[in-house]
């Protein structure tokens with residue numbers, strides 16, 4: 001592939017970087033695009049894996065059909081089969097009508113399964129079947145259906161380790177991994193940092209109608225040598241924050257260190273395990289941590305309480321009660337719709353669990369009204385990082401510990417560039 005084509009692709013998709021491994025990934029994408037081969041994209045979180053399936057789709061004969069990207073890690077385990085493969089009416093509580101899944105909806109096109117390593121084993125069996133024969137069965141149905149879809153999957157997990165632990169099917173791995181494309185982490189492409197910085201600072205300057213931020217020589221060195229655990233997403237988020245907050249547009253190394261300190265102290269998340277607590281923190285700081293932890297526990301309790309109330313009302317629903325209190329109900333649980341057949345109400349967006357809605361609403365209320373959103377956010381990032389570290393990066397476990405849904409955790413990881 002001529003390098004000119006890579007240039008075109010970079011321009012078309014807004015991809016910045018001159019690193020050899022990045023060019024190799026783009027080159028491979030163009031080469032496999034016209035085939036129907038399934039592709040596995042590997043790379044850490046935030047490296048830009050999402051560009052690969054888009055390129056593959058654009059340069060394939062499927063480009064006029066649907067392209068759909070699904071974050072497998074962000075969909076609750078209980079609904080993932082229905083989301084991907086669809087369901088029949090009445091196949092579970094809340095399935096008030098038949099629903100097409102993504103595999104049916106994107107027939108003829110390309111599906112990008114991001115975080116494929118997070119799929120439950122039962123879903124992996126269904127996916128394997130689609131890969132082998134194009135066949136699938138809707139949840140609650142016995143009818144075999146066919147779809148013609150190109151699958152590009154991605155993961156930032158060590159999938160071989162997942163296979164060894166029995167969490168990922170080996171046969172599925174080989175089936176997905178016909179061609180592997182690796183996207184390099186930012187710390188291996190230090191030379192690209194200055195180009196990415198320039199692009200993002202210009203983008204945010206335009207977005208916020210402000211002059212672009214620039215770096216001193218020393219601060220550029222600092223950024224180039226930073227390990228970037230959140231990769232390009234983290235760099236982008238950092239530039240956005242600085243662009244908005246700082247009035248001085250040339251960013252010194254001291255200023256940068258306020259945003260990305262060299263050593264982030266690892267403080268034990270759990271109250272019961274004090275072994276890792278760094279006791280150099282002042283009493284005031286520890287007390288603040290403790291209060292934030294209580295606040296998060298309270299939010300979790302509130303979520304649980306709302307969930308119980310929701311279930312109670314749902315099970316003993318009196319239409320009059322719901323109608324009379326509709327405003328309050330919608331405030332707490334989100335938009336409701338009536339199911340006229342059995343007078344039971346349901347959330348309008350059935351893919352949202354009540355606890356998802358609750359958490360986000362409570363969080364929004366708290367940040368808007370009662371607390372300084374910046375310090376709460378900082379604490380939240382800290383808690384999330386600690387929970388992920390404690391659970392070896394396992395989002396499901398970390399979310400459970402934090403008392404939030406996997407979906408919310410996923411959203412937050414993206415939002416904060418973690």
Ligand SMILES: Nc1ncnc2c1ncn2[C@@H]1O[C@H](COP(=O)(O)OP(=O)(O)OP(=O)(O)O)[C@@H](O)[C@H]1O
Nearest residue numbers: 014015016017045046047048049050051156232233
């Ligand atoms: N080379 C690049 N040039 C410009 N922007 C980039 C580049 N790589 C990544 N980005 C930007 O960084 C952000 C994160 O990229 P992306 O969502 O593709 O990461 P990812 O590898 O899919 O992460 P995850 O595994 O967490 O889903 C996006 O906003 C993307 O546009």
